Amino acid sequence: MKRGRRPGPSTTREAILSAARERFSAVGYDRTRLRDVAGAAGVDVALVSYHFGSKEALFAAAMAMPVSMPSLIDDVLEQGELEDFAARLLRRILDVWDDERTGAPLVALVRSAMSHEPAADALRGFVRTEILDRIAARLGTPDAGERSVFFGSQLIGLLIYRHVLRIEPLASMDPDAIVAAMAPGMQHYLTGTRP
């Protein structure tokens, strides 16, 4: 004889996360609306907001992101001058990626986005909206979109060499040495004189 169980909060949460993963993958980050996720999960949109708060938080939960990148970026932007933003952000991001607990899920996320087009679509919008646009808004220059994308490309390249492909000597280099060597060029992308 089977015993029934009423769907509880954790079931609802899982249903929302599952619908969110599907939706982010199908139409990308930017075109995903909380109400559509709610509809697909068969719950009221208020429940989605109750459980996750925002689209960014829903995405982070759906993709098993261990750290809120937008909060981290805002934090670093607020805690010092724009002129040494690259060094401060790089240090914080290396801390997150170098720590096995927070780094492993991020490596998995990047791997998935590289190999599956739907995951790439989802990540593309998130990177654009929640990371690059956030930095660009702080720069406030007409070419801020280009500057932030140059910066972002060096950041992902570093993380892929260090943590996905694990190419030496970058894979085991001291974080301080990496920041010293790479932050100036990354900072130049953001605030340096352009040709």
Added chain:
Amino acid sequence: MKRGRRPGPSTTREAILSAARERFSAVGYDRTRLRDVAGAAGVDVALVSYHFGSKEALFAAAMAMPVSMPSLIDDVLEQGELEDFAARLLRRILDVWDDERTGAPLVALVRSAMSHEPAADALRGFVRTEILDRIAARLGTPDAGERSVFFGSQLIGLLIYRHVLRIEPLASMDPDAIVAAMAPGMQHYLTGTRP
């Protein structure tokens, strides 16, 4: 009634390529020896050399690489001064990746290396030995290994943003604009003053 066909040169070639893919994936680029590939394919090592010439060429064929990266790098190193190597290499590499015929197989290779650990092992050794070490040898400084790996990380990040994740505005930016914006920083990694 089935008709038999004697194994011809194309069958031998395929057997060697298949054994090579397996071997490169199993033990990585550096520890793969032509004689082991020959053994696994059931042919004499002279046949491997006859068909492919070198380990690098065998790897390129096995991974369906449309362009010989080592030859391209040697070419660029020989055709000008080290002081503007980054701009010249970046221009050539963008040409290769921006062209659908040569770019698509490279995107596929990077995708595969990102998602499958064996493919990552194979690519890691190739990048190290045939790309980074080649550049480092030309630099000839004690820190050349670090310099070339910083350079390489920016290169892969750019290519991934432009061609794998396709993040705007980098995905559709004019190649000249990319070279103008990114070559100076990449050149600095190779020959600039370090902190």
